[in-house]
Amino acid sequence: MYVCLCNGITESDVREAGRAGHVTPCALKAKFKLKENGCCGRCAKNIGELVEIATQASATSCPRATDR
Template sequence: MYVCLCNGVTDKEIKASIKEGATTMRALYKEHNIGSQCGKCCQCAKSILNDELIQIAEAQVQIQVA
């Protein structure tokens, strides 16, 4: 799904960036220009960022427990 219509950025591209190490909206902005035009994508992008970071943290906890 397109998150940023102005720059043609999809949720898959955002998730890939997060898996490669982007952990802030600033990092997503630098890579994809998220929020540089109308700004309507920021809330959705932030939600994806938070969800992905939670999943990464939970996976790390499971590895440490095992």
């Protein structure tokens, strides 16, 4: 599902950003350049939902299995 039509950002993009450590409002705004370059800013108004999506993704990412 798209969360930002201006920049073509999908929920999957936000989850991937969360797994990469972008889990704060400022980090997500910077990562996706929200409210810049013609972006209307509606997605930035819902940044709490984006943070929740990113945080869930970072919490569910699986660490690499180590050889024993």
